[in-house]
Amino acid sequence: MKARVNVMLKNGVLDPQGAAVRHALGAMGFDGVNDVRQGKVIELDLADGTSEDTIKSMCEKLLANMVIESYTIEIL
Amino acid sequence: MKARVNVMLKNGVLDPQGAAVRHALGAMGFDGVNDVRQGKVIELDLADGTSEDTIKSMCEKLLANMVIESYTIEIL
Numbered sequence A, B: 001m002k003a004r005v006n007v008m009l010k011n012g013v014l015d016p017q018g019a020a021v022r023h024a025l026g027a028m029g030f031d032g033v034n035d036v037r038q039g040k041v042i043e044l045d046l047a048d049g050t051s052e053d054t055i056k057s058m059c060e061k062l063l064a065n066m067v068i069e070s071y072t073i074e075i076l
Helices: A016-027 A053-063 B015-029 B052-062
Strands: A002-010 A033-046 A067-074 B004-010 B033-046 B069-075
Touching: A002 A053, A002 B033, A016 A033, A016 B033, A016 B052, A016 B069, A033 A053, A033 B015, A053 A067, A053 B015, B004 B052, B015 B033, B033 B052, B052 B069
Parallel strands: none
Antiparallel strands: A002 A033, A002 A067, A033 B033, B004 B033, B004 B069
């Protein structure tokens, strides 16, 4: 089975990478870019039957820094 | 409007970050992790009416390195 985990900085946490992308898009002539946030996407190829709780545990122990990041899990 | 762009390394391109995550999960006792690929997710807050072609153009000019990366666009 495959699962996709999105890890984003929480709202309110400064995102300098996203800000850099926003400025760069503006400088390249793309108008109307109000905000950009950049995060990580992690695609996991797991043994069949791995529970969502196990994936949550992977996220909280390793994939995301729960102090500043939040995650979402999608089973594909 | 909001759009989410996923940028992943193409198949066949070595992904040392993903490999590091896979090894770390194994070392932490999570079994059955066959493969991990890590990429970027970029959430764009755009002016209403921005066309998908414009977003494609942003991806190809800035957000993804088309030599080694592929992207998908989701309009939220």
